[in-house]
Amino acid sequence: MAGLHKSEFTNPVINWVDSRLPIFTMMQKEYGVFPTPKNFNYFWNFGALAMVNLMIMIVTGIFLAMNYTPHVSMAFDSVERIMRDVNFGWLLRYVHANGASMFFIVTYIHIFRGLYYGSYKAPRELLWIIGVVILLLMMATAFMGYVLPWGQMSYWGATVITNLFSAIPLVGDSIVTWLWGGFSVDNPTLNRFFSLHYLLPFVLVGVVFLHVAALHVTGSNNPLGIEVKGPQDTLPFHPYYTVKDSVGMCVYLLVFAVLVFFAPDFFSAPDNYIPANPLVTPAEIVPEWYFLPFYAILRSVPNKLGGVVMMFGAIAVLFVLPWLDTSPVRSCKFRPIYRQFLFLLVISCIVLGMVGAHRPEGIWVVLGRVCTAYYFLHFLVILPILGKLERPLPLPESISRPVIAGGGGPLPGGAAAKPMEKV
Amino acid sequence: MADSMTATAPGSHGGAHAGQEVTKRDFLKLVAGAGAAVGVGAMAWPVIDSMNPSKDVLALSSIDVDLTPIQAGQAITAVWRGKPVFVRHRTPEEIKAAESVPLSQLIDPQADKARVKPGHDQWLVVVGICTHLGCVPIGNKPSDNRGEFGGWFCPCHGSQYDTSGRVRHGPAPANLAVPPYAFETDTKIKIG
Ligand code: HEM
Ligand code: FES
Numbered sequence: 001m002a003g004l005h006k007s008e009f010t011n012p013v014i015n016w017v018d019s020r021l022p023i024f025t026m027m028q029k030e031y032g033v034f035p036t037p038k039n040f041n042y043f044w045n046f047g048a049l050a051m052v053n054l055m056i057m058i059v060t061g062i063f064l065a066m067n068y069t070p071h072v073s074m075a076f077d078s079v080e081r082i083m084r085d086v087n088f089g090w091l092l093r094y095v096h097a098n099g100a101s102m103f104f105i106v107t108y109i110h111i112f113r114g115l116y117y118g119s120y121k122a123p124r125e126l127l128w129i130i131g132v133v134i135l136l137l138m139m140a141t142a143f144m145g146y147v148l149p150w151g152q153m154s155y156w157g158a159t160v161i162t163n164l165f166s167a168i169p170l171v172g173d174s175i176v177t178w179l180w181g182g183f184s185v186d187n188p189t190l191n192r193f194f195s196l197h198y199l200l201p202f203v204l205v206g207v208v209f210l211h212v213a214a215l216h217v218t219g220s221n222n223p224l225g226i227e228v229k230g231p232q233d234t235l236p237f238h239p240y241y242t243v244k245d246s247v248g249m250c251v252y253l254l255v256f257a258v259l260v261f262f263a264p265d266f267f268s269a270p271d272n273y274i275p276a277n278p279l280v281t282p283a284e285i286v287p288e289w290y291f292l293p294f295y296a297i298l299r300s301v302p303n304k305l306g307g308v309v310m311m312f313g314a315i316a317v318l319f320v321l322p323w324l325d326t327s328p329v330r331s332c333k334f335r336p337i338y339r340q341f342l343f344l345l346v347i348s349c350i351v352l353g354m355v356g357a358h359r360p361e362g363i364w365v366v367l368g369r370v371c372t373a374y375y376f377l378h379f380l381v382i383l384p385i386l387g388k389l390e391r392p393l394p395l396p397e398s399i400s401r402p403v404i405a406g407g408g409g410p411l412p413g414g415a416a417a418k419p420m421e422k423v
Numbered sequence: 424m425a426d427s428m429t430a431t432a433p434g435s436h437g438g439a440h441a442g443q444e445v446t447k448r449d450f451l452k453l454v455a456g457a458g459a460a461v462g463v464g465a466m467a468w469p470v471i472d473s474m475n476p477s478k479d480v481l482a483l484s485s486i487d488v489d490l491t492p493i494q495a496g497q498a499i500t501a502v503w504r505g506k507p508v509f510v511r512h513r514t515p516e517e518i519k520a521a522e523s524v525p526l527s528q529l530i531d532p533q534a535d536k537a538r539v540k541p542g543h544d545q546w547l548v549v550v551g552i553c554t555h556l557g558c559v560p561i562g563n564k565p566s567d568n569r570g571e572f573g574g575w576f577c578p579c580h581g582s583q584y585d586t587s588g589r590v591r592h593g594p595a596p597a598n599l600a601v602p603p604y605a606f607e608t609d610t611k612i613k614i615g
Contacts, residue, residue: 178474285558
């Protein structure tokens, strides 16, 4: 049987397939027996939740697309028809629309988990970078999806966001015309957004696959942020973490269901139930909540190009984060000072979100500027310097022995700085 | 196949080792690679350009506007290439305000004379799109909030324009654009 994979499955059909295409062996290795640190807390649920959320978006999206018409004169009505006439159309749409919000909630928690426990540090830099690519793709997908129902917010959101590119010197206007396929947001724009909104989630599936593949090379980080030292530190993924993820999944689905069935318009702007009118801008345009912090950064800079650069810069810093943080200690558990700065970062992101939802007047302008400044200071100044100055708490010897017997005093900086030795 | 691979393997490392000879195989790889790049590049442009405005979109590019119904102090919105165009009948005070501002006070300095047609000072024709991020400013009706400078006020991020459509208060960086237009008669213009 030269050339065939030696499958260990006893079921003859599975064995036959697995010998020729070892997907069962792969699943068993990557999701069955995969050695996973045994000290995960519930923050480690959010990756799996995001993956499920992506699947929910794709399934509801495909069925919505069967009844949606991407034309400026019919898009709004086709969405209303989905809501009123299509069997369970209201359910599909509310799951899809609120699913986008759930997706960002889950993903933002997942990202802050990474920040708190230092999951972006060596050797997981590429894993982190792929994650930031996922965030960008999600944002592009959600932005274009929001344009599809062709309400007032859809139209003006699309106008303001595409116009961001006009800030680019020299070629900006040509780029915007190219994005629009015309001289304003119009039918060609709606058509291409629909095409891309359908495509990008599948690109996301590909990138998520790479994200997980990279994860399975380095293995997971854990709440202590120290390397796994051997089998005594791990558990097989199944059943231990399949069960733990299922618990989280129930809570997630509960929250999701409350939104869909009891407050389906909680996150949506009422103006989007007014059909798009290219000649009248609504008095108040606000993006979807998940873009508010970035929108606030945009508006905090009183210069057009500067605002756009800072807004994209807010994501760009995440790409280089692994090299900005100079501390070799991963988990905030052992970095008492950094932990406080990180809480400040979380607070300033939340405040920026609030600033984005208000007219840029009075106190909101000041808050916006202060928090924008802190956001960049945190990544570009505090992280590089603090890593050098801060004295981390003593790291445990291993995951299995989290408490150092005899209350051993603080390790010398050098020892704390080398938590990653492989055994 | 396996033999030829081993034979040329050192060369295939792109001459990483000093003093490595450049082989015929390296040259062929380079030519094949360049050929593929040109092929893909040649196909990329049609794909990218297909997203630019199509001929039918470009064809809808001029409109006539009748000026007779527009009262002094008021403006109407015409639609040109899918964009709103403001056609404003200015009052003598508004013209005077626009002409008397020193250029040094302007964010994007431009004389009022350069923004209207000679002999038609009372008609201001501008694209009604805020040069910040593209919202439609308010101010066509005299009862609207026209901002401090009597022209237009943008509800999105608070830019203000004067009675010549020039930006007087940011974040917008530039004046409202004047589209190409001409007077066909004293009461009719052709935009585009
Ligand atoms: C990353 C995954 C996705 C995200 C974040 C996302 C996000 C969104 C958002 C925010 C909306 C606007 C909802 C509203 O206010 O009505 C929307 C609409 C829509 N999406 Fe998606 N979507 C995703 C995947 C998909 C997929 C795979 C399809 C399949 C074709 C799809 C098809 C549609 C359609 C047809 C609409 C218009 C109907 C409507 O407005 O409810 N989406 N999407
Ligand atoms: S779009 Fe007018 S001020 Fe921003």
